[in-house]
Amino acid sequence: MLDKRFIGLAMTGLRSNFGRLDMPYKLTFAITYRCQSRCLTCNIWQMRPKNELTLDEIRSFVQKNPHFKWISITGGEPFLRSDIVDIVKAFYENSKGLYIITMPTNSLCDTKTEAERIERILQTGIPKLSITLSLDGYREMHDKIRGIPGNYDKVIRLCKELSELKKRYKNLFFEFGYTMSRYNQGGLEKTYEEVKKELPGITRNDFHLNLGQISDMYYKNSAEDIKANNEAVAQEIAEFISKRRFKIDAISLLESAFLKKLVQFAKTGKNPMKSRSLDASLFMDSFGDVYPSIMWNRKIGNIREHDYDLKGLWKGSAAEKVREIIKKGEEPPSWTACEAYQCLTGRMPSLI
Ligand code: SF4
Structure with missing residues (x-):
């Protein structure tokens, strides 16, 4: 039987095809910018963030904005927040329609501690928790890109822990998140083959692909940090996804559509679809600054200045100006998992 919250999310996604929602249903929230990685493709790890939102502030935010049905928690490394379980609890207990929480991890925290925290999150009863294990290459390649020797082995170790948890928790989903850049160009198939040796049950469907942005x-970061040969990357993605298994559940169909458009984006560098930012979704960083999306440096305000209530920002003039830009199709190019799914569900007529 379909979960009531899933139906609520699906209906809202469909409704968003017919006009702007009263309030957004999808939030991407960087709960911390702390990170113990040393990635070549991203410089978040160089930040020394101060005055990030506290658990009490996050609780105030959640209580005043209980309309989210889908939350992408991100970082930095989200599991560096020792209160991560309480953060998720606050969202789940206060957001009646919340169906899914997604989270990436670099797997660099203590594996047992991280697995225990994930188990406690699963015990909150959230209908779906989706963990993305960042993996950018086979052992030497991944450790070089991430700048941490032994990182690949920790990813595999955490994946094994999650496989055990999955036997007991039907609400757990996990996959690898592979970010393509000039550092791993041509390495995707070899990575898949190497992972398969350690985890024989893994298929190509367990790899979520991103283009370094x-x-x-x-x-x-800048173009020099990531820029790959677009044509070659597009071909690498196309070849890999052509070998994926065809599945007909909603998430697999969305992922398939996302990946096809990722090939298009890699080739052209142009947005494959208009953004749904400030229409269905928004991004908030760990200081409470609110942006249309994770990739668009166009701050529309800070929730601390609005008593943690988003309404004023959502309906304010700064947000309206951004919507005008999107209407003209002038938003900056990006096609990331954080933004793509609400584009796909909210522009269905253009997919047919
Ligand atoms: S990509 Fe993730 S793990 Fe790497 S520095 Fe950025 S936030 Fe940290």
């Missing part, structure tokens, strides 16, 4: 506001 440039953002002065979020990743604090």
Whole structure:
């Protein structure tokens, strides 16, 4: 039987095809910018963040904004927050329609502690928790890109822990998140083959692919940090996804559509679809600054200045100006998992 919250999310996604929602249903929230990685593709790890939102502030935010049905928690490394279980609890207990929480991890925290925290999150009863294990290459490649020797082995170790948890918790989903850049160009198939040796049950469907993106506001990187040969990357993605298994559940169909458009984005560098930012979704960083999306350096305000209530920002003039830009199709190019799914569900007529 379908979960009531899933139906609520699906209906809202469909409704968003017919006009702007009263309040957003999807939030991407960087709960911390702390990170113990040393990635070549992203400079968040160089930040020394101060005055990030506290658990009490996050609780105030959640209580005043209980309309989210889908929350992408991100970082930095989200599991560096020792109160991560309480953060998720606050969202789940206060958001009646919340169906899914997604979270990436670099797997660099103590594996047992991280697995225990994930188990406690699963015990909150959240209908779906989706963990993305960042993996950018086979052993030497991944450790070089991430700048941490032994990181690949920790990813595999955490994946094994999650496989055990999955036997007991039906609400757990996990996959690898592979970010393509000039550092791992041509390495995707070999990575898959190597992972399969350690985890024989893994298929190509367990790899979520991203194209390394440039953002002065979020990743604090530049084209030199990531730029790959677009044609070659597009071909590499296309070849890999052509070998995926065809599945007909809603998430697999969305992922398939996302990946096809990722090939298009890699080739052209142009947005494959208009953004749904400030229409269905928004991004908030760990200081409470609110942006249209994770990739767009166009701050519309700070929730601390609005008593943690988003309404004023959502309906304010700064947000309206951004919507005008989107209407003209002039938003900066990006096609990331954080933004793509609400584009796909909210622009269905254009997919047919
Ligand atoms: S990509 Fe993730 S793990 Fe790497 S520095 Fe950025 S936030 Fe940290």
